[in-house]
Amino acid sequence: MSSQDHLKETDTEARFEFKKEENSAFKSEKGLTEETVRVISEDKDEPEWMLERRLRALKQFQAxxxxxxxxxxxxxxxIDIDEIVPYIRPDIDVRGGVDDWTDLPDDIKDTFDKLGIPEAEKNALSGVGAQYESEIVYQNMQERWEEKGVVFCDMDKAVQEHEELVKEYFMTKAVPPSDNKFAALHGAIWSGGSFVYVPEDTTVEMPIQAYFRMNSEGMGQFEHTLIIAEEGSEVHYIEGCSAPKYSAFNLHSGGVEVFVGEDAHVQYSTVQNWSKNTYNLNTKRAIAEKGGRMEWISGSMGSKATMLYPSTILKGRGASDNHITIAFAGEGQDIDTGAKVYHNAPETKSTIESKSISKDGGRTNYRGLVHIADGAENSSTAVECDALMFDNESTSDTMPYMEINESKVDVAHEATVGKIGDEDIFYLQSRGLDDDDAKQMIVSGFIEPITEELPIEYAVELNRLVELEMEGSLG
Amino acid sequence: MSTKAIESLSEDTVRRIAEERDEPEWLLETRLNALDALETAELPDVIQTPGRRWTDLEALDFEALVDPLNQSDTTERTAGDDEVVVAPFTEAFEEYGDVLEEHFGTVLDPEHNYLTALSVALFTTGTFVYVPEGVDVEDVTVRAEMNSRSLFSQTLVVAEESSSVTILESIESGSEAGSGSEGDRYFSNLVEVVGGENATVQFGSLQNLDDDTYTYSLKRGVTDTYATIDWIESNFGSKLTRSDVETELNGDGSESQIVGTFFGSEDQHFDVNARVWHQAEHTTADLVTRGVLDDVARSVYEGVQDVGRDAWNTSSYQRENTLMLSDDAEADASPKLIIHNHDTEASHSATVGQVDAEDLFYLESRSIDSRTARNMLVEGFFVPVLEEIAVDEFREDVEELVVERLQ
Structure with a gap:
């Protein structure tokens, strides 16, 4: 069975909406104090400098x-930080993740089976990391990449095994804890996530994937992803996330840092399907050197509220950025997302393409910033936002900000908002489709420019999620 | 933040202004309330992004700029028609006191922010325009010269049912302009437009004050059913201008167009805002702004199209284009869409760029020198907005100012 069939045949709703008994080896107290931070750091057996960074971030968060x-x-x-359980280490034998699914406890293995991760690994991926609660439980990469010096491992393990690299790059250059309140929170209590290192001139042909699953009620997940792509290398990283729905709120506040070396190319794709009691407050940032190319592809389907603005700093001459984002807000959802690009060097280029759909009282907002620094000659940026609204209870906002300090530039922003075309629906109906199918087809067409950028498995998954949203059967 | 208290301001000051103008009690009340509001009112919102505040109004030294009792201006008003009233408030109280009282402050709350409250408390000039039902006038002009360190102006336009009026307002610095410390001056201009059922108002404004003047201008109109309010906002002068032009589309089938032009050179700073609220069915809005920046000039633009829950069948469009002539100029722009009703067709776009190299090359290949070629292209850049100006006199003024700047 191909993974595509697998995805089709599994009931997607059931795939996300199941709960497991909470079965932890270590669970921190609710709330956030210096003691909590020390306990987390100690449980991970971290070097002193990391504890210091955590404590400094905690102070910044509090201020x-x-x-x-x-x-x-x-x-x-x-959001009441004192109600959040920031750290749950699941009951597993091997820290840093096993490399065989069958070594996992049955409930965890069953979780990822249902999510279709092992199946996808077999068919389309170079490597997979799977995080359950606060820790990576499975981590594996095909040997041929390991031989070329590619590193794909649990972030906690990287602190131990690649200490120098982590010390240099971890929340020092791209996302300092002082960036925003939730970056500071992340800096204090981060746990899990992936570390990716791609050596010079190495192309990792198939994507690598990390999947993040929150299972317990009232927990916070704070995984950190650090990707370093050396000169001339190429890698595609995919993250997926989900959680079952509880009545209490969950908090996800991840941190992603990507370093795109000279002429390197990194694609970062996210299909976010958190449950609708989750606050998703992420900070994602890339720094692209000369000729480097960064691509952010995000599908934001889940969560109660999302505030996420993946950003790229185009630092070297000729660096480029490409943002593709799609947001779907249904009942009770507020998806506030967008993009940030800083053009800090000449001949840099960015394109931002945003599509949003709001329905049943949901709200989407494109909030974006393009900054062109003085001296970034011959830079260009094009921003295009399209929004589709289904009904009168919903809201669709567009708030772009452009700061242009250089004259030799080409800056264009365009946005449209509209309802689904009556004529389009009529046309499809006259071809024998019912109203729901017609609308679904129009929405699939609306987001196609984005789904076609994704590997087939994810495109299928995204489409399936959209279909479920359209049926109103999720959440 | 309770903003800067101005020491020279007291209830006495406000009473003296009202007394000298022989104003009715309700207006004095309004002024005194506005004065009280200064305690708690905030400066207008300014866009802030990480590491960048787009306009710094906090830096204005109102203590030095505001000189309430020595305001002076020379204003010429022409009505073009006997049926329309075009007069300073002081001449209108007797006959139109009730109309003034009914509408004053209804479109624009005097306590909207610190600068509007300051303006309402202290205004000494401005114009009342009253267009009775069914009257159609084309040439209302109000040309003002500012002759003092500070000047506060308040204008109210009431267009009754099925009336139509075209108004041109201009402000420049007079030759005898008095000055404060370091020669800085402050001009504040509030305009309210009441568009009655099926009325049409075109309000054009041309600001060409000298480069020591700070300007705050807020113009707002409210439309009744089928009314149209069109604005043309041209900013050429001043050191720093904060200008807001706003329409509330409250009547079914009403329309508004906001056209803006600016030309910044040297260290001029323009903070230009156009906002429209769709609050009724079948309303249409069109926001068009074009600006040129030379030297180290800076522009800030915010455009807001807000479509309310009940605004069925809305059409709303916005375009903003900035042309950079100098490498040291800076342009910030934020066109915003806030949409609460899905039965909407809305779009906006914004661009920043320089004179097109190919266009320039084409003209040069026709043996036009590069300076002239550039100037021709800049003049051409303004054409789409000039075409929206209905009054010939106004359009010629703007064209002249563009040409003057390009010398």
């Missing part, structure tokens, strides 16, 4: 205000 002064910002008032 910073919530981002409530943003225009039309999502409501975060429900």
């Amino acid at each position: 910073m205000p919530m981002p409530t002064d943003w225009p039309e910002a999502p409501d975060l008032s429900e």
